[in-house]
Amino acid sequence: MNNQIPSLPKELLQLIRHGENYQIEYKEAKTDLPKTLFDSVCAFSNREGGDIFLGVHDTGVILGVDSASAQKLITNFVTLANNKDKIFPPLYLAAIEYVFASDGSFSGVDKKGKRIQEQPGEYHIIHIHVPVSPSVVRHKGRIFDRNDDADMDITDLSDRVFQCYARKQSTYYVNRVYPHWNASDLRSDLIDKAREMAITRKQLFAKQRHPWADMDNEELLRTSGLILTDEEGRTGITLAAVLLFGTDNMIASACAHHKTDCIYRVYNVDRYDDREVILTNLIESYEQMFSFGQKHLNDLFVLDGIQNVSARDKILREIISNSLAHRDYSSGYVAKLLIERDKITVENGNRAHGIGALDIRTFEPFAKNPAISKVFREIGYADELGSGMRNSYKYTMMYSGAEPEFIEGDVFKIIIPLSVGSMTRVGPLTSPVASGEVSGEV
Template identity: 20%
Template sequence: MKLYESETVELKEIYTSDLKKEIVAFANTNGGTIYVGVQDSGEIIGLDNADFVMQQISNSLRDSIRPDISMFTNIELLQEENIFFIKLTVSQGTKKPYYLSEKGLKPTGVYVRSGTTSAPASEDAIRMMIKMTDGDSFESNRSLVQDLTLNRLNEEFKKRNLEFTKVQMKNLGILSADDIYTNMGLLVSDQCRHSIKFAIFQGTDKLVFKDRKEFTGSIFVQLTDAYKTIDFYNGTKATFHDLLRTDERDYPEDAVREALLNAIVHRDYSFSGSTFINLYSDRLEIISLGGLVSGLSLEAAMLGASQPRNEKLAALFYRMKLIEAYGTGINKIMSCYKGLPVQPEFENVEGAFRVVLPNIHAKNLSLEDEKYLPILKLFEKKKEITRSDVEEILGIGTTHAINMLKEMLDKNLISKVGNGRLTRYVSK
């Protein structure tokens, strides 16, 4: 009996721990046969302790390779002229990619057969195997990152007195049936690879940049950090009716919350890019990747129709009472602006969805008139202002302040009340 190495045959003189790489490679490709006790030349030299080696191989299959590959392997003890050697048959697996449990779902742990050698698979090849095996649902696919922690998610469950066990993790789609983290698990983990980028611009375009932040970590951390940052910049304007003062935010808080939740729950996470939040003097924009699910029009979404792209993620947010019901987000945002002269805008294009929340207190200033913004913002805290207030906020002299106030009166941005030392100015 003469044996030769090929794409489907591997010869091993003795057993070593590297044998598991060959097993993984065959299971991930077209299957194959491994002979132990046979030299590279094809000469059968046998094994002194064949029974023990068979047990080592069996243990390696059980303990060192994931998912479970035992049902796709068969170990035989062969004999030729009183020489014992082992034949290990590996069939192509149905749960590819198989990987070394100590290395995980990455090139150092996933091998494929290439000619007569076993080589590490590329990340693209690993993704393709996952997609072919698990289907097109991103959140249900196995995560390429398996070294995950769920500290923040655990905290969120504790706040709500919810049970957080391995059974719950499987029910929520965080873990697969064979204890492998899914992409859903990656999203809610502390190692989430997606982020939210927040930019603040002076004025109504991107010509003058003021600040930038990026929120990372579990999407629950990102949600909290993004909302707090928007809230920090969400100005408050005081309105007075006789002696009664009413505070009103530039952006209705419920509208901000719904827009942010929708961007996180419904974006397409198969894109690696970030969710963008852009804050201008007159509007807040939230841009999420993916657009509406194929077949769902913007008109249908405006009517309340809903088809979550990430059903497991939406179900988790619903369970945690972050969202109340599917398909209500846009209507809630619209209701926050009911009766106001400015209205939110929704735009769906291929690959992206944009929500624009207008600043209900913004004045439509030209680029030339934006120098008056610091003065106009004084009215967020005061019903009336004086010339001295303008001098202080801008750090200018009396003559300059008088001229600026006169310009604003001429442009009908403010009104004058009283005369002489009792002169006051109110916002229009």
């Protein structure tokens, strides 16, 4: 074996054998760089970063690059990655050559169902690690994004481009300032309601007086980060304030696509049995979504230790507050609460910090809309960051005996499995009822 070139580390071999996904890409290469290499570099930079392996088949079978051409490939790659006419802004990436001695025992199946057998021998592989870029990267003027195991040209897809830029911003969309509105334009009854909820909760659990009790509405909004000054020096209420306490007309003006589609689909599976489209502020949206869930889900007898608890209500609280507090309000994706015979599915637009199922043991929570989350915590709609996922696991196991799923992506999805007892009905079925606005899209 060549002593000057390092052997392929076990960790990298595991990545190769694991298969392609949104952070792993294989490229066949012998003497020249693959034509699509920089599409992948661009896509990884714009998403969550990733690893590219040259000399590997799509199946994970190692084919190797030409050993005499390996250093030329590395030099050409580094040069092109630094060329602003090729990649903008230029990327400073390293490519490392490794040697792998295969025993020929591995095989993979391609997309056509053909089995590819790895041949025994010594192979040279080039590994490129691409970190996530702090800015949007273009390849020859085109913007690429990673979609599962593929590189997608999103240049002409305005929504995807907007999401790509949004992921790179350190600011929050809901902190957008509206200087032509002030605190008096908001619904004072909602602010008073939130104040009373916070005061009652503080007194009940901490035996203390809540600071909001001594604040007027404007002070409350300022201390909650709902009145800000933007980069141009304009001061006003934020989009978060409008979503929390605004009138329906204000919300429609500031965030026209804001709505939540609640659907109950158990008997009429081609359409729905009940439906409610919610277009109002987040506080009343929470209440209406909660009532919709209570109406269609049985409250089973559940013991937490020796205490009877409503696992149904605990689950609804967590999944509804998660949807409202953490959704991406710049996204036009219609948020949904869908109740079916065997599961509840919650979907909403999302500024993703990864792709795929979240593991409760390893996931790291991210604040998506801190100002909204803060108000939700104060009034008791939510707890500390990350607790919602843990509570959902706990009470779903009690309610249905199965684990929920939390799936991260541009659309965030929660799936709560249901047991037969959750949906059992006594008496005649009623005809399908639709509440609120009805659209032709589900």
